[in-house]
Amino acid sequence: MTRCRFCGAAIEWRITKAGKRMPVEGPVVTIGVPTKLIRELTKRTIVTHDGDTLTGHDLDDLTRLIDAPAFVVANGKRPHWATCTGAQKAREGRKKR
Ligand SMILES: [Zn+2]
DSSP: OEEOTTTOOEEEEEEOTTSOEEEEEEEEEEEEEEOHHHHTOOEEEEEOTTSOEEEEEOHHHHHTTTTSOSEEEEEEEEEGGGTOTTHHHHHHHHHHO
C-alpha cells in the first residue's frame, strides 16, 4: 500500500489501458456498465400532442435488446483524484513538468 503524497490517503496504483498511471482508493466496488449496444442507441426527441417533450429510442432499435445483455458487471476501485484534497496541488505540479 502507498500513501498519496498530496493528501496522505491510502492509495494503490493501476495502469490504465491507455498506459497511464492512475491512483485508486477504497474498497472494491461492483457496478453495471451499459453495453456498447445500449450506448450506441440513437436518441430521438419528440413533443407529444399534449406538449410533453420526451426523449427515447426507435422501437426497432429496442427490439434488438430483447436477447442482448443491457449491462455487464465489473469490479474495481474508485479513482483517487475525485476525493483527493491535494488534487489541485497535484495538477499544478504536473503542469510545471
Ligand atoms: Zn490524495
